[in-house]
Each structure stands twice: as structure tokens, then as C-alpha cells.
Amino acid sequence: MERCSRCGSFAINHHSHGRDGSDPDLCDVCYWRKRAEFGGSTVTDPLTDGQIDAIWREKPRYHAAPIGVTDIEFARDIEAAAHGIKKENGNG
Numbered sequence: 001m002e003r004c005s006r007c008g009s010f011a012i013n014h015h016s017h018g019r020d021g022s023d024p025d026l027c028d029v030c031y032w033r034k035r036a037e038f039g040g041s042t043v044t045d046p047l048t049d050g051q052i053d054a055i056w057r058e059k060p061r062y063h064a065a066p067i068g069v070t071d072i073e074f075a076r077d078i079e080a081a082a083h084g085i086k087k088e089n090g091n092g
Helices: 028-040 049-064 069-082
Strands: none
Touching: 049 069
16 A cells, blocks of 8 residues: 655545545645645745835735735735736736
């Protein structure tokens, strides 16, 4: 039986629980945990000082949002800034 490369679990079901067949070495929990970690992508280039300043200038607008939304939206904006993606709503 195959074991998870992250945690050692035997609960690997490649075609169950919404899995798409990728990451065959991960158990079901580690598969979804990997996708939940910072949007499932890795930032390869460090943010520039200008990007960091722009993010922190925008930070106060997140405090008015409901709990939970703030962290998710803030993380997405950081990821977008790191990848040079312009926000579609015209605010960035």
C-alpha cells in the first residue's frame, strides 16, 4: 500500500473527494491542505519595496470587511502583486 509523502497516511484516494488525479503521492488531507496553502501557488519573486508600500497603503480598506474575508482578500492581493497581476476592478 502507498503512503503519503508528507504525513505517512495510507488514505490516498486519487479519484475520490474531488481530486483530479494530480499529486498522487499525497493523502486526501495533504492534497487539499496543499491547495489551501496561500492559494495553491508559490511566490517565486520577492516583492519590491514599491509593491509592499502599495499593499500596506491599501490595508485599511480590509478592516471594514467581515472577518474571514479580510485575510483571504489580503492574501490574494499580495499574491497578485507578487505576480504583477492588475486587479480587474480598477483599484490596482
